Amino acid sequence: TACGADGSDGAGDDGTLTLGFAQVGAESGWRTANTESIQQAAEEAGIDLQFSDAQQKQENQIRSIRSYIQQDVDVIAFSPVVETGWDAVLLEAQRADIPVILTDRAIDSEDDSLYETFLGSDFVEEGRKAGRWLVDNSDGPTNVVELQGTTGAAPAIDRKEGFEEAVSGSSDIEVIATQDGDFTRSGGKEVMEAFLNSHDDIDVVYAHNDDMGLGAIEAIRAAGLEPGEDIRIITVDAVRAGMEALAEGEINFIVECNPLLGEQLMELVEQVAAGEEVTKRIEVEETTFTQEEAEAALPDRQY
Numbered sequence: 565t566a567c568g569a570d571g572s573d574g575a576g577d578d579g580t581l582t583l584g585f586a587q588v589g590a591e592s593g594w595r596t597a598n599t600e601s602i603q604q605a606a607e608e609a610g611i612d613l614q615f616s617d618a619q620q621k622q623e624n625q626i627r628s629i630r631s632y633i634q635q636d637v638d639v640i641a642f643s644p645v646v647e648t649g650w651d652a653v654l655l656e657a658q659r660a661d662i663p664v665i666l667t668d669r670a671i672d673s674e675d676d677s678l679y680e681t682f683l684g685s686d687f688v689e690e691g692r693k694a695g696r697w698l699v700d701n702s703d704g705p706t707n708v709v710e711l712q713g714t715t716g717a718a719p720a721i722d723r724k725e726g727f728e729e730a731v732s733g734s735s736d737i738e739v740i741a742t743q744d745g746d747f748t749r750s751g752g753k754e755v756m757e758a759f760l761n762s763h764d765d766i767d768v769v770y771a772h773n774d775d776m777g778l779g780a781i782e783a784i785r786a787a788g789l790e791p792g793e794d795i796r797i798i799t800v801d802a803v804r805a806g807m808e809a810l811a812e813g814e815i816n817f818i819v820e821c822n823p824l825l826g827e828q829l830m831e832l833v834e835q836v837a838a839g840e841e842v843t844k845r846i847e848v849e850e851t852t853f854t855q856e857e858a859e860a861a862l863p864d865r866q867y
C-alpha cells in the first residue's frame with residue numbers, strides 16, 4: 565500500500581497531497597506543453613507540486629528524486645530521461661514507502677514493483693505510423709536520414725524500432741544515415757547540416773520529434789533546397805510550430821504524441837496515495853496528421 569511509515573494515508577495535516585515531479589528538461593515544444601499541463605492540473609486538483617527540471621541529465625533527475633524522498637513527499641512522478649539505471653534510487657523510494665509513477669517515458673528494469681504505473685504513449689507504434697506512411701507514399705528508391713532523439717531514451721529507442729519494422733518489407737526504402745539530435749531544434753539543425761554535407765541523395769528526413777524536424781528545415785533551406793518538396797520530412801509530436809510547418813508544406817506528415825498528461829496524472833496520484841490498485845500501463849490516445857489535416861486542426865489546437 566501507499567501508507568507512510570507512520571501509518572498515515574500519506575497526506576499532510578490538512579489533507580493536501582505533495583507530489584515531487586522530476587521533469588526531463590525543457591528541450592522541446594512538447595516538453596513545454598507537458599510541463600504546463602502538469603502544473604495546471606496540480607493546481608486544479610489542489611496538489612502541492614514540487615517540480616524540478618533535470619536539463620536532460622540523469623544524475624540531476626536522480627538527485628531530485630533523492631531530495632523528494634528526503635522531504636517525504638506523498639508521491640513521486642518522473643519522466644525518465646533514459647531507460648536504464650533507475651533501480652537503486654527507486655529502491656530507496658520503495659523502502660521509504662513512497663509510491664512512484666512513471667509518466668511519458670518508461671524505464672527498462674526487471675523489477676516492475678519499483679513503480680505503481682506508467683502513463684504515456686506507445687512510442688513503437690508512433691514509429692510504425694511514420695514508417696507506414698512512408699511505405700504508402702513512396703514509389704521507387706527512397707533514401708532516408710534519421711534524426712534520433714536522445715540516445716538511450718525510450719522514445720528514441722522505440723520510434724527507431726517501430727519505423728524500421730514498418731519499412732522493413734519495402735526494399736526501396738533505405739535508412740542511409742542515423743544520428744542523435746537530442747530532441748532539440750539546434751541538435752536537429754546541426755546533424756542535418758552534417759548529413760547534407762556527406763550525402764547528396766537524401767529523399768526523406770525522419771525526425772523523432774518536431775523540434776529536430778524544424779531544425780532540419782533550416783539546414784535544408786540553407787543548403788538551397790526546398791523542405792517538403794526536394795526533401796520530404798516526417799516528424800513526431802504535432803506541437804503548434806510543427807503543425808504550422810506541416811500546414812505550410814514544409815513538413816509532409818506528423819505522428820501525434822500527446823503531452824497533455826496532467827489531469828490523468830493527478831488522478832493517479834490521488835489513487836496511489838490512497839493505496840488503491842491502478843493499471844500498470846496506461847496509454848494515451850493519439851492520431852496522425854497530413855498537411856490538409858493539420859490545416860483543419862490548427863485553429864483548435866491547444867498547444
Ligand code: AHR
Binds near residue numbers: 593669719747801
Ligand atoms: O518523451 C517524449 C518526447 O520527448 C517528445 O516526443 C519530444 O519532443 C520530447 O523531447
